Amino acid sequence: RKEVEQDPGPFNVPEGATVAFNCTYSNSASQSFFWYRQDCRKEPKLLMSVYSSGNEDGRFTAQLNRASQYISLLIRDSKLSDSATYLCVVNSGANAGKSTFGDGTTLTVKP
Amino acid sequence: EPEVTQTPSHQVTQMGQEVILRCVPISNHLYFYWYRQILGQKVEFLVSFYNNEISEKSEIFDDQFSVERPDGSNFTLKIRSTKLEDSAMYFCASSRTGRVGEAFFGQGTRLTVV
Numbered sequence: 221r222k223e224v225e226q227d228p229g230p231f232n233v234p235e236g237a238t239v240a241f242n243c244t245y246s247n248s249a250s251q252s253f254f255w256y257r258q259d260c261r262k263e264p265k266l267l268m269s270v271y272s273s274g275n276e277d278g279r280f281t282a283q284l285n286r287a288s289q290y291i292s293l294l295i296r297d298s299k300l301s302d303s304a305t306y307l308c309v310v311n312s313g314a315n316a317g318k319s320t321f322g323d324g325t326t327l328t329v330k331p
Numbered sequence: 332e333p334e335v336t337q338t339p340s341h342q343v344t345q346m347g348q349e350v351i352l353r354c355v356p357i358s359n360h361l362y363f364y365w366y367r368q369i370l371g372q373k374v375e376f377l378v379s380f381y382n383n384e385i386s387e388k389s390e391i392f393d394d395q396f397s398v399e400r401p402d403g404s405n406f407t408l409k410i411r412s413t414k415l416e417d418s419a420m421y422f423c424a425s426s427r428t429g430r431v432g433e434a435f436f437g438q439g440t441r442l443t444v445v
Contacts, residue, residue: 254432263422263436264374307374309432321366321374 221246224310226322234330237298241325243308244290253284255293256307258324264307267293298329333357335437337423343443344413352408352440356425363406364424364434365398367391374422380406381429413444 226243233239245253253270268275270282270291281294295302308322336355344350356363365377378388380398397409406425410417420441426434 252430252432258374261420263438265436266432266434269432311430311432319376321376323373 222323223247223320224308224322226306226308227325228323229325229327231325231327232330233298233327235298235300237329238294238296239298239327240292240294241306241308241327242290242292243310243322244288245308245310245320246289247310247312248289250289250310250312252311253282253291254309254311255280255282255291256309256321258305258307260305264321267306295327298327300329300331303327303329333435335423335425335435337421337437337440339440340438341441341443343445346415346444347412350410350413350442352410352421352423352442354406354408354423354425354437355404356406356423357427357435358404360425360427360435362386362426362429362434363398363400364426365408366422366424366436367419368422368439369416369419377408410442413442415444418442418444 224245227241255267256264257267258264268277270284274283279296283292305324305326307324311319338353363380366374368374376389378392379386395411399407420439422439423437424434
């Protein structure tokens with residue numbers, strides 16, 4: 221089983237749609253969780269951290285379920301500019317150390 | 332906005348040659364990382380560096396790899412004898428706090444081994 225497993229995708233949605241991605245992790249000792257965004261052939265950029273209580277940033281909502289060991293990302297009112305690969309990142313320590321990236325889920329938003 | 336810069340953006344090298352990939356982290360950052368991403372695959376952690384020494388490394392980071400902070404501003408990754416399978420995008424990242432979610436990535440160096 222992979223340490224971090226994401227929805228395989230790709231997701232193709234129309235503008236304005238709501239889309240959700242899931243990510244599961246195998247290490248129950250994992251401590252910190254993040255969603256990154258990666259545009260084609262570019263560097264990963266932090267989209268948002270994921271907190272136990274769930275958190276929202278504009279159109280983006282992240283949730284963490286420790287009992288089931290998964291995190292999710294919800295994008296509302298999707299825009300063309302949201303087209304990218306979304307990476308789930310899990311870290312088992314307080315420091316960055318061996319952070320584990322998921323394979324990524326590709327989203328294409330179409331007009 | 333401060334950024335992590337990497338040079339070169341693309342390097343082509345012959346198998347067996349040594350390469351040095353260079354990174355200039357954000358100036359007040361204390362933690363430095365190298366990751367790689369083989370084309371079409373996921374981002375993989377290689378090594379983290381703090382206080383002038385390696386703090387963690389992955390199984391990928393074998394004896395062929397080394398890192399150095401030679402002059403207080405640059406952070407380099409050396410691959411001693413490149414193999415075809417070393418072809419990948421190499422990302423440098425730096426962080427002030429050491430938390431992965433607070434790490435900024437450089438734009439990457441695409442290494443092509445022929």
